[in-house]
Amino acid sequence: MSAYTKPIPVITPEMRPFYDAAKRHELVVQHCSGCGAHRFPARGICSHCLSPESSWVKVSGEGEVFSFNVMHQIYHPGFATEVPYAVVVVKLAEGAKITSNLVGVKPHDITIGMPVRVMFEDIIEHVTLPKFRSVE
Amino acid sequence: MRLKSATAIAGLGITKQGKVYEHNQVGFAIEAIKLALDDAGLTRADLDGVLLNPGLSWTDGGMGAFGLQQAMGLHNLRLAHTMNAGGATAGAMIHQAVEAIATGMATTVACVFSDAPLKPPAPKAEGKSSGSAAAYAFGRGLEAAYGQFGVNAMYALVAQRHMHLYGTTNDHLGAIAVAERQWANKNPQAQFYDTPMTLDDYRRSRWIVEPFRLFDCCLVSNGGVAVIVTSAERARDLKRPPVYIWGMGQGHPGGDPSETLTSGAPLAKEQAFTMAGITLGDIDVVELYDCYTFTVLVCLEDYGFCKKGEGGPFAADGKLAPGGALPVNTGGGQLSSFYMWGMTPVSEGVIQIRGDGGARQVPDAKVALVSGNGGILSTHSTLVLANEP
Ligand SMILES: [Zn+2]
Numbered sequence: 001m002s003a004y005t006k007p008i009p010v011i012t013p014e015m016r017p018f019y020d021a022a023k024r025h026e027l028v029v030q031h032c033s034g035c036g037a038h039r040f041p042a043r044g045i046c047s048h049c050l051s052p053e054s055s056w057v058k059v060s061g062e063g064e065v066f067s068f069n070v071m072h073q074i075y076h077p078g079f080a081t082e083v084p085y086a087v088v089v090v091k092l093a094e095g096a097k098i099t100s101n102l103v104g105v106k107p108h109d110i111t112i113g114m115p116v117r118v119m120f121e122d123i124i125e126h127v128t129l130p131k132f133r134s135v136e
Numbered sequence: 137m138r139l140k141s142a143t144a145i146a147g148l149g150i151t152k153q154g155k156v157y158e159h160n161q162v163g164f165a166i167e168a169i170k171l172a173l174d175d176a177g178l179t180r181a182d183l184d185g186v187l188l189n190p191g192l193s194w195t196d197g198g199m200g201a202f203g204l205q206q207a208m209g210l211h212n213l214r215l216a217h218t219m220n221a222g223g224a225t226a227g228a229m230i231h232q233a234v235e236a237i238a239t240g241m242a243t244t245v246a247c248v249f250s251d252a253p254l255k256p257p258a259p260k261a262e263g264k265s266s267g268s269a270a271a272y273a274f275g276r277g278l279e280a281a282y283g284q285f286g287v288n289a290m291y292a293l294v295a296q297r298h299m300h301l302y303g304t305t306n307d308h309l310g311a312i313a314v315a316e317r318q319w320a321n322k323n324p325q326a327q328f329y330d331t332p333m334t335l336d337d338y339r340r341s342r343w344i345v346e347p348f349r350l351f352d353c354c355l356v357s358n359g360g361v362a363v364i365v366t367s368a369e370r371a372r373d374l375k376r377p378p379v380y381i382w383g384m385g386q387g388h389p390g391g392d393p394s395e396t397l398t399s400g401a402p403l404a405k406e407q408a409f410t411m412a413g414i415t416l417g418d419i420d421v422v423e424l425y426d427c428y429t430f431t432v433l434v435c436l437e438d439y440g441f442c443k444k445g446e447g448g449p450f451a452a453d454g455k456l457a458p459g460g461a462l463p464v465n466t467g468g469g470q471l472s473s474f475y476m477w478g479m480t481p482v483s484e485g486v487i488q489i490r491g492d493g494g495a496r497q498v499p500d501a502k503v504a505l506v507s508g509n510g511g512i513l514s515t516h517s518t519l520v521l522a523n524e525p
Contacts, residue, residue, distance in 0.1 A: 009277035041278065067300075067394055069292035070346035075285035084343070087284040089293055089394070097392075099279050107346075112300040129281055 004124050006078030011127070014042040017056040022128040025120040029096040031057040038096040059094045061118030063132070066091040070107045086110055090132055101131050140411055141525035143234045144371035144378035147176025147364035148486045153474035154327040154357050157256045161193045161360075165250035166208045168360030172246060176364045177375030180208065183364075185215030185242040187232060189225040189477060191251020204248075215242045222510020223425045224386060224400070225249070226478025227517025231384045233365040243366060249479040250360030287427075288353060290512050292345040294394045295430040299347060301397070301445065306347060308448030309429040310338040312464075313351040313471055315457035316426065320468025322458065322496035327355055328472040352429045354470035361479035363486065368525060379489045382503070383412025383520035393513035399431070400516025401438035401507065408518035416440055419520075420501040421488045422462060423481035425509035426469040432456075435507055436464075463498045478508035478517065485521045 011019045018041070021028040029040040034051025038059065045052050068088040074080050086107040091097050102110060103119060116132040123129055149171025151164050159167060165188065173179060188194075188201040200218035204210075215236050221228045226249060233245035284290075298304045317333040320326035333351065341350040371378035387403025389396070409415065416439065426432045433447035441462065442450035456464040467473045467484035474480060485506040487493050493501075502524070508517040 006283070007277070007280040009281045012277075015278070067293040067296045069284075069289050069296060070343070071283055071285070071289060072343040072345065073288070076280065076283070079283050082283070084346070085283055087279075087282055087289065087293075099282055099284055101282050112296070123281075131282075 006123070007076055008124060008127055014044065018042065019127060021056070021058070022120060022130055023126075025128070026058050027061045027118045027130050028056040028058050029092065029094065029098070030054045038092070038094040040096040040098050059092055059096070063090040063092040063116055065089070065102070065110060065112055065114040065116060066097055067112060068102075068110050088132065090116055098130070100129075103131050103133050105134050137238060139234060139238055139384070140382050140413065141368050141380045142238045143365055144368045144380045145230075145363045145486050145521070146366045146371040146374045146376065146378060147172040147174075147178065148483055149173070149175060149360075149362045150325060150483055151360045153325060153359040153476070154355065155254055156358050157254070159252065161191060161250045161252040162204060162207050164252060164358065164360030165204050165248045165362070168248050168250060168362035169208065169246045172362040172364045175376060178244065178364065180210055182244050183210055183246055184213055185233060185236060185245030186210060186213055187215070187229040187245060187247045188218050189220065189229060189247075189249040189479070190218055191249060191253065191477065193252045215245060221386070221388070221517070222515045223427060223478050224388070224508040224510050224515040224517035226482045227384065227506070227508040227519050228386060230363070230365060230381065230482070230519060231386065231517070234381055234384060237365060237367055243370070245365045246362050247365060248360060248362035249476050251476070252358045253356055254358045287512070288345045288348060291428050291430060292348050294397065294512065295347050295428070297394050298397050298430070298434070302448065304433065304448040306339070306349070307335065308433065308452050309347070309352050310335050311452045311454070312426075312429040312432050312456065313338050315451070315454065315460070316465045316469045317472045318457045319466050319496055320472035322494070323467045323473055324494075326468040326473035327357070328468060348428060348430070351471065354427045354475040355472070357474040357476065359474060359476060361476045361483050363479075363482060377490055377523065379486050380522045380525050381519065382414070382522045383408035383410070383518070385411070385518045387516045387518075388514060390514060397434065398444070399434055399438050399509055399513040401435050401509070401518065404516045404518040405439055408520050412520040412522075414503065414520060418503050419505045420463075421466055421485070421498045421504045422464045423485045423504060423506045424465060424469075425478060425481055425507050426465055426471050427509070429471065431509055431513070432464065434513065435509060439505070439507070458496065466493065466496050466498055481506045481508065482519070485519070489521050489523045
């Protein structure tokens with residue numbers, strides 16, 4: 001396997017539970033103890049009810065494409081051989097949204113509302129990225 | 137306190153725009169203010185307020201307006217702020233100036249935007265410029281890992297939803313780009329002066345981030361723009377005809393723009409139109425914040441020129457272009473003229489109301505709607521400018 005050349009996310013303390021779970025091939029999001037809303041990415045205070053109390057919970061990994069774009073411009077050399085590629089926003093069944101990529105679907109075959117399910121890509125030893133597959 | 141026509145824009149300064157390198161961002165700000173003071177027939181000793189909207193190249197943070205003050209030798213200011221409400225900042229600066237003048241806290245305020253993000257062409261190729269640290273830093277770490285970089289990509293996600301829900305097409309967006317280019321062709325200060333573009337040219341332009349092509353995105357520009365705001369009474373004694381500020385408003389909806397597909401315009405409009413005592417039918421010329429063709433489309437809907445979702449077909453028949461029923465972005469806007477954030481629509485509003493538009497002048501333009509929009513539809517400002525009190 002050749003060296004990984006795309007940007008590697010910085011694992012901040014507040015996002016560590018997400019990366020730890022991804023390593024186990026589980027998808028977790030924050031769950032507000034105040035109002036029960038699921039949210040992502042990590043935020044210290046709920047923007048719906050302003051509660052500071054939350055926990056990380058495992059979610060189904062099921063969702064649908066909420067929106068997407070197709071990147072043609074090369075902003076980082078790690079993507080130079082991949083353009084055009086799509087970035088998707090997945091709305092999870094639990095309500096939170098997550099930015100990701102769709103694996104195995106050509107950019108122009110993506111549609112909003114397409115049902116998807118999470119899968120995991122171990123990019124380097126200590127980082128795994130949740131990505132999604134079409135379940136149509 | 138009656139604010140309608142209490143104040144006026146008395147001076148306008150626009151530096152050279154685009155690939156111009158004679159100043160850095162501070163120099164462009166000073167030159168813009170000087171030009172605006174000359175235009176009004178004032179000197180810097182008349183200024184007791186300066187408000188700065190720093191562009192991306194201002195890196196000295198909170199010292200922006202004070203750094204500018206030092207560099208320009210402005211003394212005895214009673215009002216000095218660095219302001220940032222994204223693309224709504226120009227309107228917000230003018231609001232603050234109006235409030236200060238109307239309450240007697242200041243008499244003459246310069247509002248300025250400048251930026252110098254472009255560097256002169258290097259003598260030798262420096263290798264690949266893609267993947268610069270700046271581009272990478274723009275994305276949040278996790279989003280960058282998926283290849284999501286920059287503001288283009290974020291607006292594209294919102295535009296894609298609009299297309300999905302309402303059937304908006306690339307040709308709808310293209311019609312906006314073409315209309316603005318037609319205006320720019322008549323504006324000697326525009327970067328695309330006398331450079332025609334057809335819808336086919338638009339369709340052939342390269343993709344940046346689908347659904348946006350090159351001509352859906354604003355121009356990156358070096359330069360500066362300033363206006364001088366003073367009391368209406370004082371403005372009447374100055375060199376140029378006053379551009380009265382009839383109404384102003386801001387609206388910052390927050391939330392997720394890809395859910396609502398609505399800007400802060402409805403909120404900002406309500407305040408501004410009530411103050412001005414106008415309805416849409418009173419407006420002769422429309423200057424919208426066009427960081428993308430798509431933001432023009434959304435704002436046409438949000439101001440009520442058409443219903444939500446109908447912006448595409450509304451824009452597609454040429455009514456925004458010269459000679460059309462609704463003149464929009466009459467200087468070529470940020471897409472085809474220059475990108476000075478909210479100062480682009482402000483400056484064109486002033487030019488039209490003064491009747492200074494030359495070949496692009498809208499006949500009998502008495503009332504202008506000037507709009508600012510930023511933060512991916514999350515900040516908004518509205519101004520109503522007019523040629524009489
Ligand atoms: Zn909550």
